[in-house]
Amino acid sequence: MNGWAQRGMGETSFHARVRTRLAALASFAVCVFGFVGTTHGAGQYLNVDYPASTAADGLQVPVTYTLWIPDGATRLRGIIVHQHGAGTTASIEGSTAAYDLHWQALARKWDCALLGPSYHVSNEKIDLSPGGSELWFDPRHGSEKTFLKAIGDLAAKSGHPEIETVPWALWGHSGGGIWANVMSIHHPDRVAAIWMRSGSAIMFRTKPEFPQPEVPAGVYAIPSMCNPGVKEKPNIPWTGTLATFQEYRDKGAPIGFAPDPRTGHECGDCRYLAIPFFDACLAMRLPDKGSKDQTLKPVDMSQAWLAPLLGDQAVPAASYQGNSNKAVWLPNEAVAKAWMEYVKTGAVGDTTPPPAPHDVKVTAQGDQGTQIEWSADADFESGIRCFLVLRDGQELAQVPQTPVGKFGRPLFQSMTYHDTPAQPMPKMHYVDTSTKPGEKHTYTVVTVNSMGIRSEPAPTRIEPRGDVVLWYRQPGVEWLEAMPIGNGIMGAMVFGGVQRERIALNESSFWSGRPHDYDDPDAGTYFPLIRDLVFAENFQEAEKMADAHFYGIPAAQQAYQPLGDLRLSFEGAEGAEDYRRELDMETGVAKVCYRAGDVVFTREVFLSYPDRVMVVRITADKPGRVGVQAQFKSPHLDRATATPGRLVMEGCWKGPMRPENWLIATVEGKGIRFQAGMTTIRPSPARPVWAAFWMT
Numbered sequence: 001m002n003g004w005a006q007r008g009m010g011e012t013s014f015h016a017r018v019r020t021r022l023a024a025l026a027s028f029a030v031c032v033f034g035f036v037g038t039t040h041g042a043g044q045y046l047n048v049d050y051p052a053s054t055a056a057d058g059l060q061v062p063v064t065y066t067l068w069i070p071d072g073a074t075r076l077r078g079i080i081v082h083q084h085g086a087g088t089t090a091s092i093e094g095s096t097a098a099y100d101l102h103w104q105a106l107a108r109k110w111d112c113a114l115l116g117p118s119y120h121v122s123n124e125k126i127d128l129s130p131g132g133s134e135l136w137f138d139p140r141h142g143s144e145k146t147f148l149k150a151i152g153d154l155a156a157k158s159g160h161p162e163i164e165t166v167p168w169a170l171w172g173h174s175g176g177g178i179w180a181n182v183m184s185i186h187h188p189d190r191v192a193a194i195w196m197r198s199g200s201a202i203m204f205r206t207k208p209e210f211p212q213p214e215v216p217a218g219v220y221a222i223p224s225m226c227n228p229g230v231k232e233k234p235n236i237p238w239t240g241t242l243a244t245f246q247e248y249r250d251k252g253a254p255i256g257f258a259p260d261p262r263t264g265h266e267c268g269d270c271r272y273l274a275i276p277f278f279d280a281c282l283a284m285r286l287p288d289k290g291s292k293d294q295t296l297k298p299v300d301m302s303q304a305w306l307a308p309l310l311g312d313q314a315v316p317a318a319s320y321q322g323n324s325n326k327a328v329w330l331p332n333e334a335v336a337k338a339w340m341e342y343v344k345t346g347a348v349g350d351t352t353p354p355p356a357p358h359d360v361k362v363t364a365q366g367d368q369g370t371q372i373e374w375s376a377d378a379d380f381e382s383g384i385r386c387f388l389v390l391r392d393g394q395e396l397a398q399v400p401q402t403p404v405g406k407f408g409r410p411l412f413q414s415m416t417y418h419d420t421p422a423q424p425m426p427k428m429h430y431v432d433t434s435t436k437p438g439e440k441h442t443y444t445v446v447t448v449n450s451m452g453i454r455s456e457p458a459p460t461r462i463e464p465r466g467d468v469v470l471w472y473r474q475p476g477v478e479w480l481e482a483m484p485i486g487n488g489i490m491g492a493m494v495f496g497g498v499q500r501e502r503i504a505l506n507e508s509s510f511w512s513g514r515p516h517d518y519d520d521p522d523a524g525t526y527f528p529l530i531r532d533l534v535f536a537e538n539f540q541e542a543e544k545m546a547d548a549h550f551y552g553i554p555a556a557q558q559a560y561q562p563l564g565d566l567r568l569s570f571e572g573a574e575g576a577e578d579y580r581r582e583l584d585m586e587t588g589v590a591k592v593c594y595r596a597g598d599v600v601f602t603r604e605v606f607l608s609y610p611d612r613v614m615v616v617r618i619t620a621d622k623p624g625r626v627g628v629q630a631q632f633k634s635p636h637l638d639r640a641t642a643t644p645g646r647l648v649m650e651g652c653w654k655g656p657m658r659p660e661n662w663l664i665a666t667v668e669g670k671g672i673r674f675q676a677g678m679t680t681i682r683p684s685p686a687r688p689v690w691a692a693f694w695m696t
């Protein structure tokens with residue numbers, strides 16, 4: 001970067017001369033609305049709320065749907081729905097389902113979204129009386145329609161239109177199991193797999209007072225698992241799920257029965273079997289990555305294992321001795337082995353370490369100590385029990401200090417009765433108050449999974465952040481006042497204007513010359529002479545001789561050319577206060593921050609070396625407040641093309657702008673062509689605006 005910065009500085013006067021010739025040759029507008037919400041995992045959270053319907057056939061209880069979308073999934077392949085059960089506690093404690101790091105690990109692996117609905121019932125009744133849970137857990141009373149509307153609205157809100165049509169994997173507890181079961185009856189072609197924890201829809205088909213749903217044959221193609229707690233025997237969740245298993249299995253359905261030996265109606269550690277079960281089913285059934293066709297693949301029965309009902313030994317289906325139509329179906333060997341362990345112990349072990357945490361951020365906070373923040377992905381098999389914070393290689397703290405295991409294993413996100421993270425949800429952070437200002441330490445973090453296996457430490461940063469920052473209270477006006485960023489190949493000067501940002505662009509091969517051999521074969525003969533002059537303290541003569549013979553041939557070189565400017569105009573920036581811009585010399589990120597009215601706007605710019613792009617991130621701390629217009633300007637522009645979210649300029653350096661320009665030597669050859677472009681990333685109402693700038 002230093003090399004570029006010096007070259008960039010060197011062209012100042014040339015740039016100043018051509019600046020008046022820059023014209024509005026290309027412009028397009030992109031207005032996107034950004035909002036950065038609370039983040040817990042590396043992904044995006046979206047909410048939609050619907051009040052109770054006043055229509056007779058509408059959903060009579062209010063509902064909130066929370067959706068998590070993993071970062072990096074360009075096209076989602078499915079939705080994993082985690083549906084809580086009946087009652088007010090289930091509604092409240094079930095509302096955190098989309099924040100669950102372990103379920104997120106499953107969703108991330110399959111490019112799926114994770115959906116946690118929360119139906120806000122007002123009492124503990126499980127019937128159709130006002131505020132009762134049957135109003136939602138029977139989808140025929142409006143929750144099916146509202147669910148479909150929600151995924152449509154979430155598709156629009158997230159910028160992922162495919163959400164509206166992708167398959168579902170349904171997990172349901174108690175009333176949620178009933179809901180999931182009826183939904184699979186209504187949408188058999190859309191359900192990749194279903195897990196019924198202590199609840200299924202059998203009562204709707206066995207009791208004459210309920211309307212009888214038609215059960216299409218497609219239901220018997222869905223891989224399913226019934227999972228009651230042994231201690232709830234002989235209550236309806238046990239007898240109902242057992243009857244469901246028997247009825248479906250008689251019809252040849254790929255369905256299993258996994259009694260939990262340790263629990264009653266609470267969920268216990270069923271996730272350690274449910275997650276691998278869904279993993280196997282999604283592997284078998286999801287349409288190929290990138291496929292437009294959303295048709296689920298049939299279950300691959302050749303991999304199946306079978307086990308006697310209420311037994312604990314599974315074998316490959318081909319070697320099963322009993323009546324296979326009565327046997328517990330398991331999708332493959334890995335799930336069969338997990339099942340054998342689960343039905344004996346109520347959990348499933350893990351022998352592999354979790355992935356290391358990442359993005360460890362260390363911030364000195366003066367007298368308040370040092371804050372350490374990080375991100376982490378859950379161990380796919382066994383989740384996260386806790387984190388260890390290491391200082392200078394020594395264990396400093398455990399987060400949380402005492403992991404809670406009220407339901408199931410002790411975890412970082414301790415579990416509720418409903419297989420969801422208990423509130424308040426913990427953050428991945430720790431404050432080291434035992435340091436004194438000015439002390440230098442190296443911090444890192446280790447993940448410990450629920451089996452106690454430790455990860456590698458997260459990659460460390462040598463210095464706490466914030467030590468080496470150039471910062472200013474006003475935007476740059478002159479070239480030398482802008483903030484230089486670069487990646488060794490591309491360079492940019494970020495001026496940091498409030499309403500109008502100017503980012504001047506440069507690229508290392510874009511210059512008026514061509515590769516030369518600058519070697520001066522005689523230079524070496526002057527070296528001893530110069531040295532002698534220095535030792536004789538005749539510095540002026542020494543300098544003269546060095547100037548004459550040590551610059552290479554030719555001594556003057558051709559010049560770097562300004563590729564052009566990326567210009568950004570912002571809405572809502574009038575009367576900005578609390579302005580600050582900074583260049584973090586450690587991270588290479590240039591940042592502009594100001595407040596306009598009640599909104600704080602932030603703009604970050606960096607140049608990535610591995611990706612060869614400049615990235616601009618624009619955010620506001622309130623939703624719907626980012627409005628930005630982008631424009632390219634260049635003295636060398638031939639053509640500009642604007643399409644939604646994308647702007648490309650092409651041009652050619654054809655020679656000096658003015659023949660008399662003393663700074664620029666004669667052009668050699670036909671000049672140099674270039675192309676530069678800008679694209680917005682995930683323009684959606686719920687995302688901050690990201691723009692990637694690239695050039696060739």
Ligand SMILES: [Ca+2]
Pocket residue numbers: 350351352353354379380381382449
């Ligand atoms: Ca593991």
